[in-house]
Structure formats: structure tokens, C-alpha cells
Amino acid sequence: MTFRLIGSILISALFLSLFAPAVSASDEEWILYFDQPEHKETIKTLLEDQLTGELPQSLLISGPVPEHPLIKRAERNVSKQANAEITPDVYIDDQWGLSAVNQSSIQELYPEAGKNLLQDQTLIVNESETRTNNGEFDAQTITFFPEQKLSRISVEIDDSETLWGIEAKDQNGELIGMNYGRFSKLDLLVSSEESITEIHLTLLDENENPALFNVKSLIGVNNPVVAVLDSGVALHEDFCSNILYSLSKDYTKEAYSWAQDTYGHGTHVTGILASCYNNGLGTSGVFGNAPIDILPMKVLNNRGAGTDFEISQALYDAIELNVSAVNISIAGKGKTELLKNAVMEAAIHEIPVIAAAGNYNASTEDVYPASYPTVITVSGVNQQMKRVGTSNFGWEVDLTAPGFEVLSTYIDPVYRKMNGTSMAAPFVTGAAALIKHQYPEESLLSIRQKLFGSSKDIMTEGYDIWSGNGIVQYLPEAWESTSTPEMEWMNYRQGQPYGLNEFHLLTEESLSGSQLQVFVNGSEAYSGEINNSYQSIEIDAPVQPAFKLFTAITDGNQILHQEYLNLAPNAQASFTFSDTPDGYWAYEEIMQASSTGIINGYEDRTFRPDSPISRRHAALMMNRLFEWDTLPSMQSSFKDIESFDFMTRHSILSASHENVLNGYENDLFKPGQQLSRSQMALILFRALQLDETNSDIDLLFTDVSPENEIFSALSALVSKGIVTNQTQFRPYESISRAQFSAMMTRAQQYMNAN
Structure with a gap:
């Protein structure tokens, strides 16, 4: 020694x-x-x-x-590699929809399954024993201090028959959640304000003696939750632990203790979202390995029928749980204020609600919840990117997705191919949930824009009523680069016929407290403060056939956002001016300018075609034609326009900002001064940004010499067909409302053609 x-x-x-x-x-x-x-x-x-x-x-x-x-x-110390290969799902080659939406990018983003955030953390078991969470153990109480935020706690025991429960407490010993059932795994959702540190396991069967539970696993995750309002879910072999059976609920009169699927539809929809990836069994869900939880909410009975009351109940509960997205693969005729208010409440809470367009081969206009203004509505396409023959269509359609021969999980448990927009909706819901997972603080407006902006155009260029903005795409890079506008009118698009007088607006949170002003054909329709990112506004239809909506968001004099929305009139054919018969020389041009919102008549339904036009009114009409939206501020240097309304001042200042209409000395604009024909030619030439050097037209005007300042402008306007080439132009005469309308209509035709 x-x-x-x-x-x-x-x-x-x-x-x-x-x-x-x-x-x-x-x-x-x-x-x-x-x-x-x-x-x-x-x-x-x-x-x-x-x-x-x-x-x-x-x-x-x-x-x-x-x-x-x-x-x-x-x-x-050399390393070795496991000699096993990942077993692909048996039916993966039959899932054409995954490649159609580019789901492989999600597999690259999440190559491995989500981690247990409580793995290997220190636990205090039964108030005395300290151990590491890396295997089975016996317990009645478990105390732990998670190192990061948890959204869900799950405890799995080795007994699936016992009625037992888990009760969760915070660090102060206050009860903050509980769940009971006969599942071997019980789950608890944790709100963002709560932090679970202690769990009590409780035996509830009266004929059983209290004992320690053999805990097979203690799991903590921080996953987004997707609520699936459907016929429930089956205990399928191809579902992973992210299907929250123990928290599911039956809202129907069938009164199951959980959302047990006896119809099959909900299990199929759930499988499209969350069937286990690469587990060697049937199919793969669009989530792949992405850590996202599914909360089944049974609102359809064993015949696949449910009521708005049951759907609304589930939706309000989903809102209360602050889920990341809601899938409603349900459609039917008839609307209720109850369900409408529920989907609007979801929008207030920044939760996207995705719904099926329906399968009647008809308009979505009276199909609900698809037609509720805040819903993201999904139509269906087949393998050739053509509309499924039964898929509904209409202005309410936002996106399309695979809706034909979609293979997914089914009850028994088996797998089945099904058709319909019910199958298309979860493809969009999956993308919305993944966006929410990657960008947890994103607004509903941003989620919508990422979905729409990254979609793939497959039918008519741009938006169409068959496929909406296109087929949804799982493109994380595109989601990252998609810019979010300051606002979106959710229930109206450019060119859509005017119908409902409800206008539903989403704005960026940064605009809260700003002033919102809405004008229809130049007249104020709404003014108020933005106090929520979502709001509903009622706007009555104008007397005129056109419906040109102008929205301005301001902070004092600063203009934060401005944009035009042009809706198609519903009663255009029946509208005429009493003093402008169809034989009048400029009748067609006047009606065209009126139908597109460039000009308005008077309240007595006259147009007064031979009356002169002032600089003020010229600015108003030109602003409607050119839809100027670059004015940075309403601060004005013109002393003689201060008393005018917002829209008039905006038009004058925009015309000046665009260098189309200039002011005079002493900070005057002279808004009441009549506009001459030569002045109109010059300002229209500037507004169209025409090139004065490329015209080879020989002007016939004997009253306009080549030395005249308007000669080049007239040459360009004549070459574009905006001014007719005649012997007399009469440059110094006041231009009439009819003449102005004719020139504006031709300018619009030139702009449309180019």
C-alpha cells in the first residue's frame, strides 16, 4: 500500500x-x-x-x-453505423398529393422526429427519489423543472384499462390542469402563462387499491396544436403520439367519452395531416417529422352529419386553447350568426380557419363555413391539376389542393382513397400550421399572405374562381421571403362583383391606433381608429354603377398605407344619366368612365356633360384613373385646399406629387379654375409618361403650331388614339365634362392595352 x-x-x-x-x-x-x-x-x-x-x-x-x-x-474509438435502413411507408408511392404540394421540403427541414424536451432531465419521484428521465419508473408524484417552455405534458403508463388521471401544479402548488381517462397515455396542454413543475397520478377505479404507477414515459414538448373539427379519429396503427386522443372531445349527441370516429371521415382527414412518417406502415402525413400536435374534435355523428351549434362549440373551445390552426372539412347550405361569429372570433385571435369549398359542382356563394369572410376556402384538383368535377368554385375560393384519389388512414384500421374538397383542406391546414410553427409570432395576415404568395398558379394566370391563388405549396424559403402587406380585404378581390355590404379587414398589428378611412367612388364610407388587427365594416352600395374603394391609413399627416379596390357592379346595365341620352356623341365614353369609377354623376342622377371641369375635379378623376398610391404625407403647401375633404386633398396632392398638376405662385393651387383643353392635354401626357420624341403623326390641327408647348404632347396623344386628329383643337377653350370623359376613357383603354 x-x-x-x-x-x-x-x-x-x-x-x-x-x-x-x-x-x-x-x-x-x-x-x-x-x-x-x-x-x-x-x-x-x-x-x-x-x-x-x-x-x-x-x-x-x-x-x-x-x-x-x-x-x-x-x-x-472508432464509430459504427446502425445497419438498419429507414423503412418507407408502404403506400408512399400512391400519395401523389405529397409531391403535388412539394412536401419533400418539409422532410428536409425536419429529418428526425421531434425531441422529448424532458428527456434526461432530473426528476424528483414520490417527493424523495432523484432520478433521470431516461426510462421506466414507478411513481405517484413527479416533480421537475423544465429548461424551456412546454406546450404539452404527456404521461404514459403500462395499463390501458385503468381509469386514472393526472393533475398538474405550478411551482406554487396551485392546480393548473387535469385530465382523466382510460388511455395508457394522458395529455395536458399548457398555456403560455403557465409552467408545470409537479404532476400527481391518481387512480380512480373504486375497486382498485391506490398504488404506484409504472410510468413508461414522461414527455414534454413545445408543439403547435391543430384542431380538426370532424367525425373524430380512430385508434389507428399509423398514428404517432402527437394525436391527442385523451384530450379529444365528442360534441355530438352520441356522447362518447372521447372523439371516437365511427364514420371514417375524420380519421382520413387526420391521416392526411399526421400519419406517421417512415414508420414502415401505410401512409405519410404532410407534417412528416415536424413536431405538431393534433386535437380531434368530434362534431359529426356516425352518419357524417353535424350542426352549426356543435361546430361552433368546438371552434370556441379551440380558440380558448389558442390552437395554431383549425381544419373544418365540412360544407353545407345555410348560415347562422352563431358559426359566423365563431369564425370571426378566431380571426380576432389570429387563428387561421381552413374549410372545404364543398362538392356540389356549384358556386361557393351560399356554402358555409366556406363563404364566411375570414375562412380560407379550399377547392380540389386531380393529378392533372384540373378541377375535380364535383368541386365547388367561386370568389370565396382562396387556394386549391389535392382532392382526388387521396390515400389516407381510415377506421378498422385500414387505408382508403377518398375524393373531395374535404381531403384538399388539410393540405392547406398543414401548411398553415407549419408556417405558424416556424414563425410563432406571425399574424393571421402574414400567414394568409405566405400561403397565397407561395402557391403555384395552375389555371388562369393570377387569381381565378376555380383554384383561387393556386395550389398550396410547402416552400419554407418562399414563406421566409414573402412580404406582408399592411392590410387585406379578406372577402373581396379585384374585379369581384359587389354583393355583401360587409367588408372584413385585416391589418398589421403595427397599425393599431392609426386612423382608417374608406371611400367609395370618392365619397367617405367609413372613418375610425384601428383598434384590432381584424375588424368588420359595413359599407352601403353606391348609387353609381361603379364601386371603386379607396383605403387610407394615416398617422396624423403621415400616410402609412393607401390602396384601391375595384369591384364589379351588379346593376350596371340599368344605370343611365337622365341628361345624357344614348344618342349623345360621347355617350359610350361617359358610360365607360362611369362604370369604372373614373367619373361620378350628381345626386339628381344627371351628368351635365357640357359643363366645364375645374382643376379640383380633374385631380379627383385622374386620381381614380391612375390610382396614385405614392403620396407620403397629407401635409400641404397649398393654402387654398385646406378646407377640402380628405379625398379631394389627397387627389390634388397626389397629382402634384406625381408632377402631373402643378401649383401656382404664392402657394396656391387654384382648385376652382377651369381647365383648358391644352392644359388637359399636357397633364394627361405627363400622367401617361409618354415619349414626345417617337411620334411620326402629322397633326391636322391648324390652331396648334409646332412651336406651341403642347405640340409634342398632342402628337403623342394622337398617336395613341387618345386625342382625335382634326383640323381644330381649340387649345384655349375650357374642356367640358363630356370631352374630359372621352379623353379619360381612351387613356384607360390605352393603359389596359399596354
């Missing part, structure tokens, strides 16, 4: 002189071998900081490896 101690001391003293330069300076692991156990113990003491493992006659260290007479040999 004494010899060993002295020897150890001597070796320690000689450590610096005996250790030569390292064999390796890498961070690789090395195995050191020894002839005698005491040699190993000596080196173990000297290399304590490098030691990572030990066997009877060897040590495992992380490099570098020293040279020492007591070390017999050193060799690298």
Missing part, C-alpha cells in the same frame, strides 16, 4: 518531464490500454479532465493522447 502511494507521488512529480508531445491533438476519443490496474488508476488521476469512460483495463479519453511509460497502447 505504501509502495503504491509513493510510486504514485513519484510518477506525479515526473509528469511534466515524462509526458512528451501528444500523439494526437484532435478532439477524437481514444482508448488507452494498461498492463496493470494500478497503472490505469495512476493515469486516470492525471487525465481526470479528459476522462469520458472506463473499463477494467482501459480508459476512454477525449484527445490529445500523451506519451507515458504506463500507457501500453492507444487507439481511436
Whole structure:
């Protein structure tokens, strides 16, 4: 004993002189071998900081490896690879929809399944035993302190027959959640304001004696939750632990203790979203390995029928749980204020609600919830990117997705191909949930724009009523680069016929507290403060056939956002001006300008075609034609326009900002001054940004010489068909409302053609 101690001391003293330069300076692991156990113990003491493992006659260290007479040999700790291959899902080749939406990008983004955030964390079991969470253990109470935010806690025991429960408490011992059932795994959702630190396991069967539970796993995750309002879900072999059976609920009169699917539809929809990826069984869900939870909410009975009351109940519960997205693969005729208010409440809480367009081969106009203004409505396409023959269509359609021969999970458990927009909706819901997972703080407006902006155009260029903005795409790079506008009118698009007088607006949160002003054909229709990112506004139909909506969001004089929305009139054919018969020389041009919102008549339904036009009214009409939206501020240097309404001042200032209508000396605009024909030619030439050097037209005007300042402008306007080439132009006469309308209509035709 004494010899060993002295020897150890001597070796320690000689450590610096005996250790030569390292064999390796890498961070690789090395195995050191020894002839005698005491040699190993000596080196173990000297290399304590490098030691990572030990066997009877060897040590495992992380490099570098020293040279020492007591070390017999050193060799690298080589690694081995598991010889098993990932087993692909059996029916993956039959899932054409996955490639259609580019789901492979999600597999690249999430190559492995989500981690248990409580794995290997220290637990206090039964208030006394300290252990690591890395295997089975017996417990009635479990205390832990998670290192990061958890959205769900799950406890799995080895008994699926016992009625038992879990009760969760915070660090102050306050009860913050509970769940009971006969599932072997019970789940608890944790709100963002709560932090679970202690769990009590409770036995509820009266004929059973309280005992320790054999806990197979304690799981903590921070996953988004998707609510699936459908016929429930089956206990299918191809579902992973992210299907929250124990938290599911039956809202129908069938009164199951959980959302048990007896119809099959909900299980099919759930499988499209979350069937286990690469587990060697049937199909893969669009989530792949992405860590997202599914909350089944049974609102359809065993015949696939449900009421708005049941759907609304589930939707309000989903809102209360602050889910990331809601899938409603349900459609039917008839609307209720109850369900309409529920989907609007979801929008207030920034939760996207995705619904099926329906399968009647008819308009979505009276199909609900698809037609509720805040819903993202999904039609269906087949493998050839053609509309499924039964899929509904209409202005309410936002996106399309695979809706024909979609293979997914079904009850029994088996797999089945099904058709319909019910199958298309979860493809969009999956994308919405993944966006929410990647960008948890994103607004509903941003989620919608990422979905719409990344979609693939497959039918008519741009938006169409068959496929909406296009087929949904799983493109994380596009989601990242998609810019979010300041606002969106959710229930109206450019060119859509005016119908409902409800206008539903989404705005960026940064605009809260700003002033919102809405004008229809130049007249104010709404003014108020933005106090929520979502709001509903009632706007009555104008008397005129046109419906040109102008929206301005301001902060004092600063203009934060401005845009035009042009809706198609519903009663255009029946509208005429009483003083402008169809035989009038400019009748067609006047009606065209009126139908597109460039000009308005008077309240007595007259147009007064021969009346002169002022600079003020010219600015108003030109602003409607050119839809100027670059004015940075309403701060004005013109002293004579301060008393005018917002729309008039905006038009004048925009015309000045665009260098189309200039002011006069002494900071005057002279808004009441009549506009001459030569002035109109000049401002229209500037507004159209025409090139004065490329016209070879020989002007016939005898009253406009080549030296005249308007000669080049007239040449360009004549060459574009905006001004007719006649012997007299009469440049200094006041331009009439009819003449102005004719020139504006031709300018619009030129703009449309180019």
C-alpha cells in the first residue's frame, strides 16, 4: 500500500518531464490500454479532465493522447453505423398529393422526429427519489423543472384499462390542469402563462387499491396544436403520439367519452395531416417529422352529419386553447350568426380557419363555413391539376389542393382513397400550421399572405374562381421571403362583383391606433381608429354603377398605407344619366368612365356633360384613373385646399406629387379654375409618361403650331388614339365634362392595352 502511494507521488512529480508531445491533438476519443490496474488508476488521476469512460483495463479519453511509460497502447474509438435502413411507408408511392404540394421540403427541414424536451432531465419521484428521465419508473408524484417552455405534458403508463388521471401544479402548488381517462397515455396542454413543475397520478377505479404507477414515459414538448373539427379519429396503427386522443372531445349527441370516429371521415382527414412518417406502415402525413400536435374534435355523428351549434362549440373551445390552426372539412347550405361569429372570433385571435369549398359542382356563394369572410376556402384538383368535377368554385375560393384519389388512414384500421374538397383542406391546414410553427409570432395576415404568395398558379394566370391563388405549396424559403402587406380585404378581390355590404379587414398589428378611412367612388364610407388587427365594416352600395374603394391609413399627416379596390357592379346595365341620352356623341365614353369609377354623376342622377371641369375635379378623376398610391404625407403647401375633404386633398396632392398638376405662385393651387383643353392635354401626357420624341403623326390641327408647348404632347396623344386628329383643337377653350370623359376613357383603354 505504501509502495503504491509513493510510486504514485513519484510518477506525479515526473509528469511534466515524462509526458512528451501528444500523439494526437484532435478532439477524437481514444482508448488507452494498461498492463496493470494500478497503472490505469495512476493515469486516470492525471487525465481526470479528459476522462469520458472506463473499463477494467482501459480508459476512454477525449484527445490529445500523451506519451507515458504506463500507457501500453492507444487507439481511436472508432464509430459504427446502425445497419438498419429507414423503412418507407408502404403506400408512399400512391400519395401523389405529397409531391403535388412539394412536401419533400418539409422532410428536409425536419429529418428526425421531434425531441422529448424532458428527456434526461432530473426528476424528483414520490417527493424523495432523484432520478433521470431516461426510462421506466414507478411513481405517484413527479416533480421537475423544465429548461424551456412546454406546450404539452404527456404521461404514459403500462395499463390501458385503468381509469386514472393526472393533475398538474405550478411551482406554487396551485392546480393548473387535469385530465382523466382510460388511455395508457394522458395529455395536458399548457398555456403560455403557465409552467408545470409537479404532476400527481391518481387512480380512480373504486375497486382498485391506490398504488404506484409504472410510468413508461414522461414527455414534454413545445408543439403547435391543430384542431380538426370532424367525425373524430380512430385508434389507428399509423398514428404517432402527437394525436391527442385523451384530450379529444365528442360534441355530438352520441356522447362518447372521447372523439371516437365511427364514420371514417375524420380519421382520413387526420391521416392526411399526421400519419406517421417512415414508420414502415401505410401512409405519410404532410407534417412528416415536424413536431405538431393534433386535437380531434368530434362534431359529426356516425352518419357524417353535424350542426352549426356543435361546430361552433368546438371552434370556441379551440380558440380558448389558442390552437395554431383549425381544419373544418365540412360544407353545407345555410348560415347562422352563431358559426359566423365563431369564425370571426378566431380571426380576432389570429387563428387561421381552413374549410372545404364543398362538392356540389356549384358556386361557393351560399356554402358555409366556406363563404364566411375570414375562412380560407379550399377547392380540389386531380393529378392533372384540373378541377375535380364535383368541386365547388367561386370568389370565396382562396387556394386549391389535392382532392382526388387521396390515400389516407381510415377506421378498422385500414387505408382508403377518398375524393373531395374535404381531403384538399388539410393540405392547406398543414401548411398553415407549419408556417405558424416556424414563425410563432406571425399574424393571421402574414400567414394568409405566405400561403397565397407561395402557391403555384395552375389555371388562369393570377387569381381565378376555380383554384383561387393556386395550389398550396410547402416552400419554407418562399414563406421566409414573402412580404406582408399592411392590410387585406379578406372577402373581396379585384374585379369581384359587389354583393355583401360587409367588408372584413385585416391589418398589421403595427397599425393599431392609426386612423382608417374608406371611400367609395370618392365619397367617405367609413372613418375610425384601428383598434384590432381584424375588424368588420359595413359599407352601403353606391348609387353609381361603379364601386371603386379607396383605403387610407394615416398617422396624423403621415400616410402609412393607401390602396384601391375595384369591384364589379351588379346593376350596371340599368344605370343611365337622365341628361345624357344614348344618342349623345360621347355617350359610350361617359358610360365607360362611369362604370369604372373614373367619373361620378350628381345626386339628381344627371351628368351635365357640357359643363366645364375645374382643376379640383380633374385631380379627383385622374386620381381614380391612375390610382396614385405614392403620396407620403397629407401635409400641404397649398393654402387654398385646406378646407377640402380628405379625398379631394389627397387627389390634388397626389397629382402634384406625381408632377402631373402643378401649383401656382404664392402657394396656391387654384382648385376652382377651369381647365383648358391644352392644359388637359399636357397633364394627361405627363400622367401617361409618354415619349414626345417617337411620334411620326402629322397633326391636322391648324390652331396648334409646332412651336406651341403642347405640340409634342398632342402628337403623342394622337398617336395613341387618345386625342382625335382634326383640323381644330381649340387649345384655349375650357374642356367640358363630356370631352374630359372621352379623353379619360381612351387613356384607360390605352393603359389596359399596354
